[in-house]
Amino acid sequence: MKNFSTLLLILLVPLTAYSAPQGKQLYQQNCAACHGDMGKGGVGVPLALASFLDSVSDRYLFTTIREGRPGRVMPSFQDMSDVQVEAIVRYIRSWSKNKAPVYPLQPIKGNSANGKKLYAQHCASCHGADAKGGSGTGVTFSRPRDLPIIAPSLANSGFLAAASDAMIKHTLINGREGTPMNSFSRQGMSDSQVNDIVAYIRSLQHTTTDQKTDKSEPAYIKYESSESMKSTLAALKNAAIGANFRIIREQLFEQGYVEKGKEDSKKIILYFCNFSMLNKALAIDPRVGLFLPCRVTLIEKDGKVSMITVNPSAMSKKFNNAELDKICAEMTGMYRDILEEAAL
Amino acid sequence: MKNFFVSIVLLCIAGSSFASEQDVLMVRSTMPFPEAMSSLQNSIIEHKYTLSRVQRIDVGLEKAGFKTSRYRIVFFGKHDEMKLLTDSAPQIAAFLPLKLVIFSEGDETMIVALNPLHYDSATNKPEHTLLLKRWHNDIKSIMEDVRKEE
Numbered sequence: 358m359k360n361f362s363t364l365l366l367i368l369l370v371p372l373t374a375y376s377a378p379q380g381k382q383l384y385q386q387n388c389a390a391c392h393g394d395m396g397k398g399g400v401g402v403p404l405a406l407a408s409f410l411d412s413v414s415d416r417y418l419f420t421t422i423r424e425g426r427p428g429r430v431m432p433s434f435q436d437m438s439d440v441q442v443e444a445i446v447r448y449i450r451s452w453s454k455n456k457a458p459v460y461p462l463q464p465i466k467g468n469s470a471n472g473k474k475l476y477a478q479h480c481a482s483c484h485g486a487d488a489k490g491g492s493g494t495g496v497t498f499s500r501p502r503d504l505p506i507i508a509p510s511l512a513n514s515g516f517l518a519a520a521s522d523a524m525i526k527h528t529l530i531n532g533r534e535g536t537p538m539n540s541f542s543r544q545g546m547s548d549s550q551v552n553d554i555v556a557y558i559r560s561l562q563h564t565t566t567d568q569k570t571d572k573s574e575p576a577y578i579k580y581e582s583s584e585s586m587k588s589t590l591a592a593l594k595n596a597a598i599g600a601n602f603r604i605i606r607e608q609l610f611e612q613g614y615v616e617k618g619k620e621d622s623k624k625i626i627l628y629f630c631n632f633s634m635l636n637k638a639l640a641i642d643p644r645v646g647l648f649l650p651c652r653v654t655l656i657e658k659d660g661k662v663s664m665i666t667v668n669p670s671a672m673s674k675k676f677n678n679a680e681l682d683k684i685c686a687e688m689t690g691m692y693r694d695i696l697e698e699a700a701l
Numbered sequence: 702m703k704n705f706f707v708s709i710v711l712l713c714i715a716g717s718s719f720a721s722e723q724d725v726l727m728v729r730s731t732m733p734f735p736e737a738m739s740s741l742q743n744s745i746i747e748h749k750y751t752l753s754r755v756q757r758i759d760v761g762l763e764k765a766g767f768k769t770s771r772y773r774i775v776f777f778g779k780h781d782e783m784k785l786l787t788d789s790a791p792q793i794a795a796f797l798p799l800k801l802v803i804f805s806e807g808d809e810t811m812i813v814a815l816n817p818l819h820y821d822s823a824t825n826k827p828e829h830t831l832l833l834k835r836w837h838n839d840i841k842s843i844m845e846d847v848r849k850e851e
Contacts, residue, residue: 390727390811399729399806432723576823577795605761610787610794613753614780624787624794632765635758639772644725644813646758646774646802654794656787665795675724675819 380448383441387434396452401431402506408534410453412527414460418446420519428679429490429510430642460523465555472557475550480511483537488512488561492641492680506536512561526555574671578689580696582662586623589662589699590655593627596698600691602629602651610654623657634684642681648672651688653696664696724819726840728848730810734771737810737847738803741775744846745801748839750777753798772804782832790824799836801843812847814840 385394392398396405403409422442425433434442450457477486484490490510509516529551532540541551582589594604610624630650638645653666669692673685730737745752756774763769778798787794802813817836821829 390729393729393809394731399809400811576819577792579792610797611780611783613776614751614778614783614798621784630761632762632767636762636765636767636769639762639769643772643804643811644727644802646772646804647725647800647813647815650756650758650761652795656791656794658791663791665792667795672815675815 380444380446380451383437383445384448387437388445391430396449398506402509403535404449405452406533406535407453408532408536410450410457411455412458412524412531412533414521414524415446415450415457416460416521417519417524418449419443421515422446424515424518425677426510426513426515428677428682429513429515430676430678431515432677433515458524458527460521460527462521463523464559465522465526465552467549467552467554467556469553469556469560471550472553472555472560475546475554476557479541479544479546480554483508484511488558508537511558512564514562517559517562522555522559525558526551529554574674575668576671578666578668578692578696580664580700582664582700583660584662586625586655586657586662589664590625590627592701593653593655593664593695593699594629596695597627597629597651599698600695602631602695604629605650610656625655626652627655628652634688638681638684638688641684642676642678644676645681651692664699666692666696668692724816726814726816726844728812728844729806730812730847731851732810732847733808734803734805734810736850737812738773738775740847740850741801741803741812741843744843745775745777747846748843750779750799750839752777770805772802775801775803777801786824786829786832790826790829793820793823793829796820796823799840801840810847812844814844816840 388401388404391401392404393401397403398406419442421431422434422437422445425431427433476484476488480488485508488511490513491507511517528538529546530540530542532538532543541554582592584592590607597604604627606626606628608626608628609620609622610626611620614620628650629652635645635649638649648667648669651666653664656663656665669685669688670682673682730740732740742752752775754776756776758774759769759772762772776798777800783797787797796815796817799817800814804811817833817840820833824833
């Protein structure tokens with residue numbers, strides 16, 4: 358019984374801490390890398406921007422943290438408790454002296470067909486013809502630094518779940534000072550026209566096709582060659598060059614980890630790169646350095662040489678970035694072609 | 702019975718912390734790139750890892766005619782651990798040596814790593830899980846060192 362009480366006590370201490378989360382600490386752990394320590398943005402939206410905080414409700418922030426933005430880098434924090442998410446929302450809200458706006462959740466009635474036309478004239482240049490938002494992730498590689506944000510995807514299921522019609526309308530009418538989002542009322546748009554655009558944006562809820570994540574794809578690609586290490590390496594180099602890659606480095610796997618000359622010669626790494634493709638991938642998501650430039654490790658064991666590399670398609674799924682998925686699928690195809698040719 | 706109960710509780714605690722881990726670990730340092738890079742390298746060494754190489758992606762891109770911010774990849778590891786894993790599960794070599802990506806974002810610096818717990822799917826060997834967990838903790842600790850330094 359005494360042991361049981363001790364165990365309960367041990368358990369209760371962390372649980373108490375768990376039930377009273379510190380918003381600041383949670384924010385720093387989970388949000389600051391993208392949104393900045395003080396919410397000035399970067400990869401993510403500048404949350405501390407006065408015009409942003411004054412126009413979004415706590416419900417919007419809560420649902421955004423919970424649902425994320427499928428395919429648009431912002432992850433969904435499904436494992437956090439409601440209390441933890443609320444603590445983060447309170448912390449973000451503490452950056453503004455103004456009270457959080459509260460919007461009615463009732464749908465706004467409007468003519469979505471007319472809204473579609475107005476959207477094409479006034480919104481599509483930033484948010485895209487299909488309302489899927491601007492390109493890139495928001496960091497240095499993807500955009501000029503004079504812009505604080507990349508236009509969000511209005512067709513994204515996460516956005517549509519978080520933003521009420523009234524909140525969208527408020528943003529259209531007032532704009533967001535400090536961002537390229539202008540006030541439509543100041544441009545002379547009528548209340549009824551704004552309602553039409555809101556109705557059109559809401560209608561996208563039925564057409565949104567967020568990418569479903571398939572995490573079952575193998576994390577690596579492996580081909581075997583029955584040729585010697587020397588021949589396989591030469592064949593791999595030829596195949597990479599033939600696929601328009603440049604060989605940038607060849608090294609022993611253990612180089613730098615053991616005394617020079619004592620490395621295992623049966624483990625070799627070959628690096629190759631198509632700089633144009635690398636530059637394109639970095640502009641989409643700068644985190645791709647986690648699996649680029651291209652690299653194949655060759656390991657000789659029992660008379661066979663294995664050529665092993667990461668599977669870019671599987672890696673890409675970890676980034677929640679639909680744009681990146683496309684280029685990674687292309688890269689996976691290239692890797693397979695190169696390795697297959699080298700294994701012949 | 703008592704042992705069973707304790708095991709269940711411990712498993713629940715371990716399980717909950719694992720489930721909340723992100724696939725990609727990421728921190729922002731308020732230090733400019735050179736200072737953050739120096740802090741990163743020091744922390745890697747303080748964590749008893751061998752720093753084998755820094756790949757200068759930005760230099761390669763600039764030579765190829767592309768404009769870029771500072772972008773480097775830092776490779777590190779421990780020889781005995783890398784050998785242990787690649788000898789028994791060669792496919793994990795695709796992810797080794799361990800790496801941290803560091804790049805500048807304006808006046809600040811971003812550091813990114815793949816969560817080693819997700820190499821699990823490449824090894825499929827339960828006996829490696831403990832080592833992967835330690836790598837995960839070490840990488841988080843290294844990143845936290847850089848984040849906290851000003």
